[in-house]
Amino acid sequence: MQSMTxxxxxxxxxxxxxxxxQRTYDQEQMAANFEEMLGHEWYTGGGWTVDFDAAKAKAKExxxxxxxxxxxxxxx
Amino acid sequence: xxxTEEFQNWGKSGKAVLFAAVMTKIDGREHDExxxxxGFGGFPSLAILDGDGExxxxxxxxxxxxxxxxxxxxxxxxxxKAAAEAGDADPAEWYLLRLRMGAMDFETASKERxxxxxxxxxxxxxxxxxxxxxxxxxxxxxxxxxxxxxxRAAAEERIYEAYTSGLRLPxxxxxHPLYIEAVVSKAKEHGNAEAFLDVFPAAVKIFEANIARxxxxxxxxxATLERGVADNMKERYEQAIEGMEKAAAQQAEQLADLRKxxxxxxxxxxxGK
Numbered sequence: 001m002q003s004m005t006x007x008x009x010x011x012x013x014x015x016x017x018x019x020x021x022q023r024t025y026d027q028e029q030m031a032a033n034f035e036e037m038l039g040h041e042w043y044t045g046g047g048w049t050v051d052f053d054a055a056k057a058k059a060k061e062x063x064x065x066x067x068x069x070x071x072x073x074x075x076x
Numbered sequence: 077x078x079x080t081e082e083f084q085n086w087g088k089s090g091k092a093v094l095f096a097a098v099m100t101k102i103d104g105r106e107h108d109e110x111x112x113x114x115g116f117g118g119f120p121s122l123a124i125l126d127g128d129g130e131x132x133x134x135x136x137x138x139x140x141x142x143x144x145x146x147x148x149x150x151x152x153x154x155x156x157k158a159a160a161e162a163g164d165a166d167p168a169e170w171y172l173l174r175l176r177m178g179a180m181d182f183e184t185a186s187k188e189r190x191x192x193x194x195x196x197x198x199x200x201x202x203x204x205x206x207x208x209x210x211x212x213x214x215x216x217x218x219x220x221x222x223x224x225x226x227x228r229a230a231a232e233e234r235i236y237e238a239y240t241s242g243l244r245l246p247x248x249x250x251x252h253p254l255y256i257e258a259v260v261s262k263a264k265e266h267g268n269a270e271a272f273l274d275v276f277p278a279a280v281k282i283f284e285a286n287i288a289r290x291x292x293x294x295x296x297x298x299a300t301l302e303r304g305v306a307d308n309m310k311e312r313y314e315q316a317i318e319g320m321e322k323a324a325a326q327q328a329e330q331l332a333d334l335r336k337x338x339x340x341x342x343x344x345x346x347x348g349k
Contacts, residue, residue: 004253004282004327025101034100042078046087048094052107052129055095060127065150067092067136067143069078070111070121072099 025074033073083140092147095125124150135178137248146177153177167192175205182209207243211235215254236262239271251278260334269341276338283331290324 059066097110122136124146132150159165174180185206218231235258256278263271297317
């Protein structure tokens, strides 16, 4: 019998990533995805930057830490 | 999470620089694969960095409380780190700060704890903090790839022992399925009604969430099939749907058993046995 935790593992294995994979990365689509993300409410409303060098410069100047959120705009 | 008014107000309050490290797969885009630089395994991930881009901690839970706490402590942490390296920091304070920032693993925390004298106020936080590290290690060893049933059984015993001795995980980790499952299972085995009933609500939430997730995934896969998929994918989707429905039914059955056990435990607690 599946446990509470075994369920998640079994469910994930049923349709392995390769079955859904879109392994080619159409550059126009990737650029469009990124553009769309930059317009999302979570990004525009929270004061985020996607510029790592600018984030580091601001952190150094202000003495603040950087909260880095690692995400992606494409399907694997 | 980041779209909430609460987070956005915090984000604009000047407590941290918010940096979205986005992997876009756009050819030639600078810093597109930062995730790999910091050794994260997947998305989404969170970290606190300093102004040089050095990692302060990657133990940041995806809730505002954790983010705010870690960001708030980060600069004080770096200052004390410099003092500690110069031999000029209080050992107990430095230990606690590293524990709070997730800057120690279980082995280091256990080893260093022995040589430090903590105040009465600090003792409980140290004990719970070290247990949280132990739990993180148990998760990867006893439930990781290649783990054995014996390792899992030993881990469940240890979790139950920690629970009954009064150790508690931080709020954000207290409803982790592995932890809840271990306490439920061992409490039932030992006839410990108090422990069982304490974690029973969390166990119900986990089962209900599993069932809901399964139903939602089945609907999504069915919709995908209706829209049309390649011939070689059709059977895989159908098998996945069948497997998910079966798994959800098993979870529902287990939830029913759990509720029955809870009734028995309540009756036991009421009778005082």
